[in-house]
Amino acid sequence: MELRIAGAGARLGGRWVVDGIDATPPPGALTGLLGPNGAGKSTLLRLVAGLLPPDAGAVLVTDPDTPATSGAPTTPVHLLPRRRRAQHVALLEQDSGAAVPLSVREVVALGRTPYRSLWGADPDDAAVDRALAAARADHLADRAWSTLSGGERQRVHVARALAQEPSLLLLDEPTNHLDVSAQLALLHLVHDLGVTTVAALHDLNLAAAHCAHVLVLDQGRLAAAGPPEQVLTPALLRTVYGVDADVLTHPRTGRPVIALSGLAPGGPDGSDPHRHADDGALAGTRTPGSGRDEEDA
Numbered sequence: 300m301e302l303r304i305a306g307a308g309a310r311l312g313g314r315w316v317v318d319g320i321d322a323t324p325p326p327g328a329l330t331g332l333l334g335p336n337g338a339g340k341s342t343l344l345r346l347v348a349g350l351l352p353p354d355a356g357a358v359l360v361t362d363p364d365t366p367a368t369s370g371a372p373t374t375p376v377h378l379l380p381r382r383r384r385a386q387h388v389a390l391l392e393q394d395s396g397a398a399v400p401l402s403v404r405e406v407v408a409l410g411r412t413p414y415r416s417l418w419g420a421d422p423d424d425a426a427v428d429r430a431l432a433a434a435r436a437d438h439l440a441d442r443a444w445s446t447l448s449g450g451e452r453q454r455v456h457v458a459r460a461l462a463q464e465p466s467l468l469l470l471d472e473p474t475n476h477l478d479v480s481a482q483l484a485l486l487h488l489v490h491d492l493g494v495t496t497v498a499a500l501h502d503l504n505l506a507a508a509h510c511a512h513v514l515v516l517d518q519g520r521l522a523a524a525g526p527p528e529q530v531l532t533p534a535l536l537r538t539v540y541g542v543d544a545d546v547l548t549h550p551r552t553g554r555p556v557i558a559l560s561g562l563a564p565g566g567p568d569g570s571d572p573h574r575h576a577d578d579g580a581l582a583g584t585r586t587p588g589s590g591r592d593e594e595d596a
């Protein structure tokens with residue numbers, strides 16, 4: 300599914316927490332949604348999922364009922380009928396860990412709800428088992444959900460999202476609680492799925508290593524967008540996160556590796572790291588390929 304975020308904004312609590320975002324995540328690939336706490340990542344994911352109608356602009360997808368060849372995204376995602384949307388868009392929310400009295404298999408089967416007939420029959424009996432196996436959670440299938448660890452729950456949430464067989468997959472901090480091997484397995488899985496995926500990530504090195512494209516939010520606005528090697532520069536990391544970092548090149552993969560060296564001057568002690576806005580690297584919406592590289596020269 301193709302996705303276009305066109306000037307999308309959300310006002311919550313009387314202020315714009317997502318403000319005029321323009322972005323076109325590449326279809327069939329993983330886009331990382333980056334930015335400090337409170338930057339607006341979860342809110343943008345809820346806009347993209349169609350759960351929150353935009354207060355400005357639009358989030359457009361290709362109409363799932365028309366052939367893929369029919370052109371650019373033009374259908375507002377929040378206007379898709381609920382069942383159609385649930386068949387095409389899956390959102391794994393952050394810390395969705397309510398204590399429900401269900402088995403793991405039953406939790407994953409919730410992802411099949413949009414496909415069930417009026418009588419509750421699933422047209423694809425094997426979908427739950429496939430999703431459990433893909434998320435490396437098959438060994439947990441018969442466990443009670445309430446007894447799982449944080450990382451085990453996260454795998455089950457991933458399995459539930461996969462059981463939806465979405466064409467747009469939205470993940471809010473999906474690597475949270477996962478051990479390092481499970482993190483890599485998840486990102487390889489997403490890569491192999493070939494589904495348009497947007498994932499909010501706090502681990503910049505995971506994003507740098509695995510994302511085709513990144514969007515960096517700062518105080519609700521798009522600070523930068525593009526391939527990680529163009530976007531994740533020392534100047535951007537200082538401006539958006541208030542940290543000093545060197546960006547190296549991985550000797551084997553050629554991908555960027557971010558080596559943090561500390562808080563940037565002005566950032567420690569809870570003071571506002573955004574005071575570096577005057578260094579010329581911040582401000583306003585950046586568009587893909589807007590030449591951030593030169594800013595580090």
Ligand SMILES: Nc1ncnc2c1ncn2[C@@H]1O[C@H](COP(=O)(O)OP(=O)(O)OP(=O)(O)O)[C@@H](O)[C@H]1O
Pocket residue numbers: 311312316334335336337338339340341342343
């Ligand atoms: N319902 C709401 N009412 C008022 N303010 C809200 C509401 N939901 C979110 N916010 C505020 O909007 C801002 C963006 O929140 P959001 O959860 O989207 O950020 P985030 O980038 O996902 O943060 P984190 O990395 O900490 O998860 C925050 O300042 C948050 O307090």
